[in-house]
Amino acid sequence: MSRTPAPDAEYMMRDTTSHPAALTPAYKTSVLRSPRLALISLQNSLSEVTAPVFRPEEFGSLDNDLIMNAAKDGLPIGERILVHGYVQDQLGRPVKNALVEVWQCNASGRYRHKKDQYIGALDPNFGGCGRMLTDENGYYAYRTIRPGPYPWRNRVNDWRPAHIHYAVSGSGWVQRLITQMYFEGDPLIATCPIVQIIPSEEQIRGLIALQDRSAFVQLDSRAYRFDIVLRGQRATLFENAVHGAPK
């Protein structure tokens, strides 16, 4: 008997207390965009336990290098950092070949997006997006410019702490996750409605990357460590179906 799940095994039930509720009035936009009716609970079928499979050759060599992947005639302005960590499931198993996509604003707090009107300057050499696959150990790494904080329309003077957005696609559709990574020591974390709607301190701590002295690149960049936990897949120890019964 083993705890290694069959490939089509179900995933563990999502612990909804690990996430913000759908309706969180402190984050005003959620008020009209949150379902009012209960979600319908669905036992996993093949539709939920499978997910798209990606191949390394689909990615360009600079896709995980945000310092260089949009540089035109020079380097982007700001603090050079490396961000790395492991994607694992709730049982601590590495999630291999997971798609990790990241996006962020530049050092001035400005996004390269046609809808962002913030006064912070655009950087002609910075795009703000990257993507990569995790390796056999669930490890990922990319380098970038540390993003700046910026104001946003919620309460009249709300500011987002510096953050990097993440979208992760694992081995099952139910593992799909979007989140944001924050930086250790940022005083804006404590007052950000988007962070503070997370229902536990422990879960907020899980989104704060710690400076990782061991991974600093000499005379080049500092480093941050950010690990991600996706839903775990259950090992089915006792099947409900009767096997080997006389036909």
Next chain:
Amino acid sequence: MSQQQMKPLMRETASQTAGPYVHIGLAPRAAGFEIFENNFGSVLTNEKTRGERIRIEGRVFDGIGTVLKDVLIEIWQANAEGKYAHPADQQPGKALDENFRGWGRSCTDFDSGVYTFDTIKPGVVTGRNGRFMAPHINVWVVARGINLGLNTRLYFSDEAEANKKDAVLNIIEWEARRATLVAQREDKGGQVVYRFDIRLQGDGETVFFDV
């Protein structure tokens, strides 16, 4: 395995909203710039893909009927034979289609709010413990104001008989709500279009699943 060797169960990383600029990361062309050579998009087929070509088209509405223009939608589906391009799919007698991954993403248009996918109609996938499932497409919706991605399913209006037997539609106790998952087939100048609008809240609220 001894108790000492067992690791405690970790908690899933907390979800956060995709925010208004989700396009930068997941669809940079929509944000207004070119960065990747290979872009993930809303066309799932190439000329060799097997199956009936269909377009899925719709809009997303908030609780007071506003058309939302900053939503990102992903779909995940089986191929024309009803097989997923994933190693966990061991259904006997169904072949993979090397020209079909079955996954795509689309953004609602900044002006019209319309999203589209060009894909094929999926075949029947057998449900857990052999239960019947009608042809369907898995749909995942994220946007500013959505704290945890919403999962739903798209079924097909021309599969009424199969839909009646579907294991998932039948667990929706409120029969009137099942219709929110059925995309309506239309013929638009020779092109098959399934209209699938998503209502996040209020009248006709789409059924979302806790998967």
